Amino acid sequence: MYVWSKKLVVVLLAAFVLLLGVFLLQGTPDSTSGLKIHTTRWMALNYAGLLVWLFVWMIDQARVRGKNVWLWLLPFLFAPLPTLMLFVLFLQRRIG
Numbered sequence: 001m002y003v004w005s006k007k008l009v010v011v012l013l014a015a016f017v018l019l020l021g022v023f024l025l026q027g028t029p030d031s032t033s034g035l036k037i038h039t040t041r042w043m044a045l046n047y048a049g050l051l052v053w054l055f056v057w058m059i060d061q062a063r064v065r066g067k068n069v070w071l072w073l074l075p076f077l078f079a080p081l082p083t084l085m086l087f088v089l090f091l092q093r094r095i096g
Helices: 006-025 033-064 070-078 080-092
Strands: none
Touching: 006 033, 006 070, 033 080, 070 080
16 A cells, blocks of 8 residues: 555554554543443544545545545545545546
8 A cells, every 4th residue: 555654554553553542541430421422432532433434435545556545535534435436436437
């Protein structure tokens, strides 16, 4: 893959570990609502990491095929899964 460099991977993993540390050190949940907030933040952190990983993958695939991925950024922000599916179909279409 062209986009993934060791430096990028280290920075992304360090950011995840830092956010995870901040997330866990905010305190233990004292009530049921605290547990819900804790779970929601955990899910949001993982979802954001997944979106970053997916878009970097899209950049890599577009670069390999000589396509422009930046046109897909805005739809990806609003609807990641349908945009990803359309992007894959777009890359697989036959030319000619």
